[in-house]
Structure formats: C-alpha cells, structure tokens
Amino acid sequence: MSALPKAGRVIDRKSGVAVWRQIADELRAAINGGEFGGEGKLPGEMALAERFGVNRHTVRAAIAALASEGVVEASPGRGTRIIRNMRLKVPISRRTRFSSGLSDQATRLEMSFVSSTLAPAATDVCEALNLENGSTCLVLETVSLVDGIPVSVGRHHFPTPRFGEIDLHFRRERSITKAFRACGVEDYVRASTEITARHADEDERRWLKLAPGAIVLETLAVNNDLQGNAIQFSKTRFASDRVSLRVGFEG
Amino acid sequence: MSALPKAGRVIDRKSGVAVWRQIADELRAAINGGEFGGEGKLPGEMALAERFGVNRHTVRAAIAALASEGVVEASPGRGTRIIRNMRLKVPISRRTRFSSGLSDQATRLEMSFVSSTLAPAATDVCEALNLENGSTCLVLETVSLVDGIPVSVGRHHFPTPRFGEIDLHFRRERSITKAFRACGVEDYVRASTEITARHADEDERRWLKLAPGAIVLETLAVNNDLQGNAIQFSKTRFASDRVSLRVGFEG
DNA sequence: TTCCTTTGTCTATTTATATAGACATTTAAA
C-alpha cells in the first residue's frame, strides 16, 4: 500500500514506545524474515542509524537489547553477528501432538513439568469440557523447550476423577500423549482451537525469557477422545517471535 | 503461577515502553476480559493509580490513549465509561467464508475494495499457489468492517489468466465467494493457514485505525477449488484487540 | 606494518516521560 521503498523511517515518536525498542523489534523481525541471512551479520551502526533516521546511539541501544536476548552479538572491528534467526513452525492440525511435527526442525525437544494442582475449574473451562459448573479438574502447567530455548508455556485442564493422576504419568514420561495412554486413552483429536495475541505478562516473560513488551500467541484448545468426550482443555502461550502457528486441515 | 493477587504492580520501568502505554494495554486487556463488565465503567483515576502504583497523571495519559482509540469515554463527575468491550470471534475452518460465521455476532458486515493490481508474484506466493516463479497474479486488497469498525486488511493473490478479472466481480459483489462463483468456481476449501503476531506497521495502523504499538494477527492462507487446485493466497491482518481467531476442525 | 572500518566509551545538551501538588469544573446523590 505504501509507495515508498522500505528505506523510509518507520519510527513512531508519539507511541509511548521508546525509539530504541521500536528499532529492536524491527531488526528482530528483519532477522527472522531472513533479510540479513546471506551475510549473517547486521549492517554497521551508522548505516542502521541512517536507515531508521535516528542517532547512532539509539541504534546501539536497540542492538544492546537484541544482544541481551541472545539474538545478536557485537564485537569491535568485526561488526554485529546474527546468532539466532529461525522461527519455529508449530503445526496446529486435527491430530498433531507437540513433538511429532517439530522433530525435523530441531534436534532437542523437551516438555518440562512446572506444577500440578487439583482445583475447581472456572466456568469457561467447565463449558469447554462439558462439565458441571465447579467440577474439579487436574491443572498441569508445562514449559516447552526447543534446543534449550523456551517457546511456550501451557496450562492444561483434565477432568477428574478420570485423569486425576495424569500429572504423575506426565512427570515420568514428559509427554501428554504418553500420559494419556497410561490413563487408557489410546488416541485423541483436536476439537477446536482459538487463537489470540497480546503482550506477555510478567509470568510469561519470566518463563519464556522474553523482553518486556514482547508478544505472545495464545491458543485455547479442546481435545476429544475417539468417543467424542472432551478430555483436555489447554491454554498455551507461544513466544511470538520464535514461532509461527501452521494450521492444516489435511489430517 | 504468581502467588500475589492481581492488585500488584505489573509495570516494567526498564522495558522501553512508557508506563502510560503499559497501563493502557493492561486496561484494554482487562476490559476485553470483562473485568469491569458489570458496571460498564472504569474505577476512578485515583483508584487505578493506586492499583498500578503510579501517579494519577500517568493513569490519565493511559485513559487518554484508550479514549482516542474509542475504547472508553471520560466525563467529569461521571467517571470513565466503557464503550466497546467485545472481541469478535473469527472462525478459521475448512469451509468458512468471511461473512458466514460472523452474522450472529454483528449486524453489519462489509468487505470493501481498496485496490487491485496485476503484477508478477513473489516467490513464496508462487510456491503456495503452485505457479512457475514470476507468474502474474491479480492482487486484490480489501478492508473488512464489522458494524463500521475495521477489523482486518487483506491482500489476496489470484492466479491469471483464470482469475485475471475477479477484481471486477468483487467490486460489484463485495464478496470473494460470489466473485469466485462469477469466475466459475462453485465452491472452495481452505488448504492451509499460518498464523503469526507482530506489531502493526504504518499502513495497517492507518487502515485499521489502530493506536501506535498495537498488535495484529496475520494469517497466510491458501484456498483450493474442489479439484485441489490452489486458487487463492491471502495475507490477512486482524486488529488483535478486536478479534480472536477460532480454529475448528468439524467441517 | 599501516590504513580503514567497526564497535566501545565518555561528556554535554535537548526533549519526552513521570511525579507532585493545587485548584477548577462537572455530575450525581444526600
């Protein structure tokens, strides 16, 4: 829609967002978009300052933020190298489990246990799971790491008494699919998923090691067993600059 | 995960995001989450200042930002009323068209024409549509309005020569489904969708009337005709605080 | 080596953000 080439200044100075942070976000997006992929390093600070129409020191602040995220590494004389530039494609389809669709994109996949609680579920959870209002659910909280980098935090609700001890199985197996199997559920399918985006809150920033102001993609999903009973309600929040959600309808 | 009640201060002062903007985003999220739904108005400025641990003037800056977005309206003596608090649920399923899944949530649905262009398509578009690299596509740009509020901007690619004049049909019908029908496509299905989130750029802010720093949900979708030929590649960007994407697998 | 480029560090100045307090204005309720 814009007639200008992308060299123009895309900085908004009345937004309540510091210029260095806007530049850091632009650069992160450009890196993830592969703009500097060939060389593997950023243009010089002076060149970036000219490109964004700001002072060199402002660019330095942006680069410092990216360096503290582990995205780039600067060294005098050599320039600023790009460390991480891939965005994981997370499949969202009728039958995808966490690990199966990712194994070709990463070498090390973990789903770690954070906590588990037995508590009455909120109204929306009960509705999603077709439970009577106030029913007790087992709530399991997890963090998923890909090659050691946290990509998502999940809060999973399971109806009791059927899955009242699924957390024990999960802690042993580190897999929800296997934990289900240990509870007698051979297979399950995704019934629905709702996706929103917003700024990460304090807890999400801590678990996902996100910079303040970062964005999370939140998915609300319901899984059914093969008899059509709702067996899991999950709220998963992905670090949006590390993933893209890939929705497929083939399965 | 946090043990504190939500009254605690969630403001990050080294984030590069102004405190008033953080508060505005928190309040918008709280409004959309229905926290003040019962009364239909915000707590007083002093109460909010105490809740966030900031000065009253900082809260005022946040409320001014929300007022300019049309989310709230303040008047002396009466307080700050909430104007808009609903988040549209946009269905993403195998067979959903823009208007069909939304008609029960809004009274007025429009899809307006912005521009159309005939041009060689980029590599990723050609791949998605199974075209030879550099093939010419018809590019249609649209804005979708729900009850007069813009919720998404779309850029749709159609292969030529088959759909070289679909823009004319769209301008007459204001519906992609009907425009397809005029081109001899009786029905079509969603083949894949990829979803990401990021900050809105200048053009998106203008078309969607978004505040600086706002978030958009971006979907990349491919539609096939019933013979399995890719006939449409669409990039749609939704104002994230006005919608949630509802993925369903029933159809 | 020498030269040039690149990042790192310092000082200084200007502008934007945030806090603090005082007081006016509007509205609804006692």
Add this chain to the structure above:
DNA sequence: TTTAAATGTCTATATAAATAGACAAAGGAA
C-alpha cells in the same frame, strides 16, 4: 441546595530517552 466524588487544567520538578560530537580500542585487509 449542599456535599462528595469524579475528571480537567494548570505549574513545577526529577528522571529517562534521544541527539550530538569526540576519541579510544579492536579487527581485517592492503
């Protein structure tokens, strides 16, 4: 009408962000 509670508007001050310039230090290439 009186009172209380709410937003609106001003002044003043402290802190953070951004700009500007100068020079040091490290790395790569001729």
